[in-house]
Amino acid sequence: MNHTKNSSVLLDKAVEEFSQLPGIGKQTALRLALHLLKKGESTMTRFGQTFIEMGTNIQKCKICQNISDTEVCSICSDSERDIKTICIVENIRDVLSIENTNQFSGRYHVLGGTISPMDGIGPSDLEIDTLISRVQNEPIQEIILALSTTMEGDTTNFFLFKKLNQYDIKISVLARGVSVGDELYYTDTVTLGKSIANRATFDPSF
């Protein structure tokens, strides 16, 4: 079915808004809009209000550049967290991913991407100056590079290493190795090679 105009411009506009989201076509957009319509006015108002509030009130944490409802995000303002370790990630989704592991208790720094000349993203487009200023002003002892294991990620890692190397800070990077649950046969040669070179002492408790 081709999508033509509805009898309601208001519905058309709602369909239009939904269909501008990634992965949502006209038909799905219509289904979503009709779902909301069926739920009634209070649901639609609450739905709309949520996004207006998000647009108006959300901001970047002035310390780690993660999104936040307040000037300083909940992670940076948590006094229980280790302020001596910073984990550098590309974006706010990566913060979530690492938080979900429950293996990191330090703070983050959200770069906002990786250096990618192909996409026109240079070091000045990333939150590198704010990182350097943190290194100069906070009692940081270790920086963990947790960027993607792509060419862009590696380039950015190298750039950051050159910038940070002059400070007396340990610079580490996420371990590369065989994924948990993977069969060796399907692991690529580079990963398998790194996992042999960086082999660790067997720990039966882990």
Added chain:
Amino acid sequence: MNHTKNSSVLLDKAVEEFSQLPGIGKQTALRLALHLLKKGESTMTRFGQTFIEMGTNIQKCKICQNISDTEVCSICSDSERDIKTICIVENIRDVLSIENTNQFSGRYHVLGGTISPMDGIGPSDLEIDTLISRVQNEPIQEIILALSTTMEGDTTNFFLFKKLNQYDIKISVLARGVSVGDELYYTDTVTLGKSIANRATFDPSF
């Protein structure tokens, strides 16, 4: 990845709203919310405003019960359309589907569903009284039953036929037959039987 709390309650609320829509899980909801977040404040405000306006201003057309921005919908208020023919459909999506065919120039009546005792939907839950009142007050000559070809649709067709039969109105139903593009081999027996019984004169122009 399991979804834990974000560093922003505002983002969490947006994710929550998206994930209550049909077919959208937590991960997709997060992706959609982050997409909006990236687009900036004005996009988020416009997005939210659209749904608030829809909730506040959308109404049912007082003639055909289709959704409308005004008291009478654009189809019912279109003086070019044939007011002597009414097409009865289940819901507003069906209005769209029939409009897309460009084969119908009359007006509609949106029932709001079909009689379905299993789901607790009886005749009084549908827009049948409003239909009868239209039949009594409008110069209607033909009513086309365009409900689903399910047991519930057939039950509703029969119920409507009994109700409408006392008026001097032609009552017709959508043709049942082989779908355009279908191979005979895959057409079910009942449909094929109907298509033979209701065979039409061959029209080379159609």
